[in-house]
Amino acid sequence: MTSYPMHTVNTAPAEAKTPLAVLRDTFGFVPAGAALMANSPALLNSFFSAFGHFRGGGTFSPAERQVLLLSNAVANASEWATAFHTLEALADGVAPDVVEAIRRRERPGDPRLAALSGLTTAFVEKRGHLDETDVKAFTAAGFSDGRLFEVVTGVAISAMTNYTANVARPPLEPAVEPHAWTAGPVAGG
Template sequence: MTDYVIHTEDTAPGDTRQPLTVLREAFGFVPNGAGVMANSPALLHSFFSAFGHFRGGGTFTPAERQVLLLSNAVANDCAWAVAFHSVEALADGVTPAAVDAIRRRGLPTEPRFAALSTLTRSLIEKRGHLDETDATAFTAAGFDDGQLLEVITGVAISTMTNYAANVARPPLEPPLRPHAWAY
């Protein structure tokens, strides 16, 4: 496996420093997943732009976004992202029981979270070829058809990070270590 530099704001190539600065300001550290993606400006900028729209212009609550992103990380067997999104989910109000259920490949007891996690995993597992029952179960939980399309955005941005971290295998940052996960 190739060894990737985990860039910081000081080592990042050219115009990848600005997104890393924004991430450091948001999280208190530059996430190693982003530091890896900085090896490819195209990847980091694509991720950063899409995530900004997903977070800033999306309709999901912070907790719902984290349920979606954590479900993606588990479905993609990305240990780094599972730890990262476990921390973020707890900070955004997802209950420890719901986080634990998703990490164990189960479902949260909260109906909306369960429907969102199920749809997210179905999109990944079925490569976008959902059955009518998948969409119906999602909308029956109170989501709308536009939000089903918004889940695709979450899956796409999460896939960028998950795959980059799966290829590079960055170490967990100290705040993430208590949430280490193995598939």
């Protein structure tokens, strides 16, 4: 359990109240990652803005977006984010077998989703230093070069929530608890 303050709309600094209210109204609760990020309004507002552009102006479908975000959470060994994005992926129509494959650190059977998950994981594991094989697998699955850069947005916003959750280790919300996940040993750590 975290020792860091987990803010509500009422307890958050003034600059963090609006994003928390929007998230609460969207999910029916303030996600723990956001409740923690509210300790730094700069972090929460940066995340909120970037995610708004990623979701509202991005070209990935809701299911593709969740495959990307869940793959990031697993690659970052973020237990809270993996559980949260499992809930969201299933709600956005990602097939349960795809979700379970990603949670096991495997590629989904669907070639397009496997390419998206693989590229996302490569970004995290290689710290952005992709090789030609990574890029070719992604574009061969029908994704454009421009969408490769859209993956950067997903990786960046995931880093904000994943790292926050990894530092603070928040409890899972009741809606997220059924999707609990354990990272196991983390490479390099």
